[in-house]
Amino acid sequence: MKPQILSRAVQLLPALLCLVDAAPASVRRDDSSSNPGLRGSEALVGYSPTEKVATGAKPDIKYTLLPGQKEDPDIGSYLDFENVENPQPIRGTTGSDDPGPRNYYYDRINSDKLAPPGTDHGATINAQWPMGLSHNRLGIDNAGWARQENTVVMPDATEMAGVDMRLEPSAYRELHWHVASEWSLILNGSCRIQAINENGETFIDDLQAGDVWFFPPGIPHSIQALDDGVEFLLVFDQGDFSEDNTFLATEVFLHSPKEVLAKNLGVSVSAFDDIPDDELYIFKGTPAPADIEEQNVTTSAGLVPRSESYSYHFSEQPAHEVAGGSVKIVDPLTFPVASNFSAAVVTVNPGGMREIHWHPTSDEWTFFIKGQGRATLFTAPNAATTFDYRAGDVGYFPKSNSHYIENTGDEELMFLEVLQAPQFTDMALGQWIASTPKQIVKDTLNLSDSTLSQLKTEKQYVVAGTTSD
Numbered sequence: 001m002k003p004q005i006l007s008r009a010v011q012l013l014p015a016l017l018c019l020v021d022a023a024p025a026s027v028r029r030d031d032s033s034s035n036p037g038l039r040g041s042e043a044l045v046g047y048s049p050t051e052k053v054a055t056g057a058k059p060d061i062k063y064t065l066l067p068g069q070k071e072d073p074d075i076g077s078y079l080d081f082e083n084v085e086n087p088q089p090i091r092g093t094t095g096s097d098d099p100g101p102r103n104y105y106y107d108r109i110n111s112d113k114l115a116p117p118g119t120d121h122g123a124t125i126n127a128q129w130p131m132g133l134s135h136n137r138l139g140i141d142n143a144g145w146a147r148q149e150n151t152v153v154m155p156d157a158t159e160m161a162g163v164d165m166r167l168e169p170s171a172y173r174e175l176h177w178h179v180a181s182e183w184s185l186i187l188n189g190s191c192r193i194q195a196i197n198e199n200g201e202t203f204i205d206d207l208q209a210g211d212v213w214f215f216p217p218g219i220p221h222s223i224q225a226l227d228d229g230v231e232f233l234l235v236f237d238q239g240d241f242s243e244d245n246t247f248l249a250t251e252v253f254l255h256s257p258k259e260v261l262a263k264n265l266g267v268s269v270s271a272f273d274d275i276p277d278d279e280l281y282i283f284k285g286t287p288a289p290a291d292i293e294e295q296n297v298t299t300s301a302g303l304v305p306r307s308e309s310y311s312y313h314f315s316e317q318p319a320h321e322v323a324g325g326s327v328k329i330v331d332p333l334t335f336p337v338a339s340n341f342s343a344a345v346v347t348v349n350p351g352g353m354r355e356i357h358w359h360p361t362s363d364e365w366t367f368f369i370k371g372q373g374r375a376t377l378f379t380a381p382n383a384a385t386t387f388d389y390r391a392g393d394v395g396y397f398p399k400s401n402s403h404y405i406e407n408t409g410d411e412e413l414m415f416l417e418v419l420q421a422p423q424f425t426d427m428a429l430g431q432w433i434a435s436t437p438k439q440i441v442k443d444t445l446n447l448s449d450s451t452l453s454q455l456k457t458e459k460q461y462v463v464a465g466t467t468s469d
């Protein structure tokens with residue numbers, strides 16, 4: 001850009017902003033007379049016969065295209081821009097170079113956004129939220145933190161919301177309850193959880209990374225990290241759930257008259273002189289006794305029956321190996337108390353892919369635990385968007401909308417799929433097409449006999465593949 005054009009643009013910008021700001025009322029006059037340089041001359045408005053836009057040659061932007069960028073865009077190979085100096089929004093004969101402004105950090109890890117496959121089309125929902133863009137809530141005394149995804153940041157993720165939470169050794173997530181159901185997968189470390197139900201039955205258990213817990217609405221519970229600290233993922237069955245709006249023990253005491261508390265608990269009013277004067281939420285506590293029996297409190301009702309237990313030792317369940325990785329499922333068939341939470345932990349080897357599938361009755365809330373992958377969300381009649389995910393990202397696929405998750409890295413990809421359903425189920429594109437009479441498929445898709453004879457009638461879950469490099 002020639003200097004005079006640039007300076008004209010710079011001069012015009014405040015004037016334009018001022019006009020927008022003032023519309024439709026008449027232009028407001030402020031005290032800018034004391035700062036005369038703030039605005040340009042009124043002579044800059046509109047066409048001027050004396051000022052010509054000077055165009056030079058197109059800037060010579062230096063870049064190299066990856067092999068996949070030279071293919072037919074419909075092939076849609078993954079473009080690994082992570083170490084590409086100046087990645088460009090180009091696939092085959094589509095797109096063009098980008099002189100900026102741009103954020104190279106986003107472009108390098110979101111190549112399917114910068115240069116989408118030719119098969120992407122129209123507009124789907126946004127199916128991605130990186131927890132790294134969620135505001136973090138830091139606990140007091142370095143006790144931990146929590147960041148959440150809900151409809152505030154993903155408006156279309158209406159059926160489920162999630163929280164990633166960290167507790168330092170001995171730190172607590174304060175005693176509380178909430179209106180939503182809470183399902184959790186421990187990501188790191190270990191913790192002790194305890195609760196009591198409506199029947200007065202009590203529950204306590206120690207859990208480690210890979211284990212799952214569930215608390216129904218209104219069941220008060222606490223979580224305390226053991227010696228190694230803990231990080232866990234919470235999934236709620238309400239998309240607009242907010243971790244900031246739970247019923248906390250401190251708050252229920254702070255907002256009940258002390259006279260009422262004293263009468264209720266049969267103690268003196270002065271018993272409440274030293275209760276905390278604000279919520280604690282995440283805070284350091286005294287270490288839990290190593291022997292869990294020291295904290296095994298029972299009422300005359302006894303324990304929560306085993307069939308209704310709030311924990312499932314999912315870490316002990318071996319993964320089911322398939323061609324491209326592994327799958328393991330926990331749903332109400334084996335963990336009945338979590339009546340509408342069905343989940344799968346999936347691993348995908350480098351080059352492999354969770355096959356194209358959809359969930360007939362429920363939206364899917366996904367959390368990426370390890371590695372990186374991409375997914376195309378297909379929404380009827382013809383919208384498709386491809387998203388790139390990394391560990392710490394949330395994905396969301398509405399019910400019956402098909403999607404796959406392809407490992408785009410050179411390490412194992414691991415993620416969690418959570419459904420609101422009494423059983424984990426999916427429809428697989430491969431099995432559907434392979435088990436439909438060949439004549440019907442041929443009449444519809446014009447696939448060759450040799451292609452049709454290679455299709456597999458069994459569900460694959462995760463298919464194997466080779467990495468591009």
Ligand SMILES: *[C@@H]1O[C@H](CO)[C@@H](O)[C@H](O)[C@H]1NC(C)=O
Pocket residue numbers: 187188189209
């Ligand atoms: C927990 O995190 C630490 C630090 O990143 C890591 O060394 C350890 O392997 C993790 N444990 C699990 C079970 O993922």
Ligand SMILES: *[C@@H]1O[C@H](CO)[C@@H](O)[C@H](O)[C@H]1NC(C)=O
Pocket residue numbers: 204205292293296298303
């Ligand atoms: C707690 O005590 C009950 C008996 O009162 C026992 O059945 C149970 O195994 C104990 N431990 C735990 C962790 O519930």
Ligand SMILES: *[C@@H]1O[C@H](CO)[C@@H](O)[C@H](O)[C@H]1NC(C)=O
Pocket residue numbers: 159339340361362420421
């Ligand atoms: C399970 O979740 C689905 C989807 O949100 C909902 O339609 C259904 O009513 C739920 N079922 C139960 C028993 O809560």
Ligand SMILES: *[C@@H]1O[C@H](CO)[C@@H](O)[C@H](O)[C@H]1NC(C)=O
Pocket residue numbers: 446
């Ligand atoms: C089906 O594919 C063959 C080539 O394999 C082509 O000649 C034919 O025109 C196609 N039919 C339709 C209806 O597109």
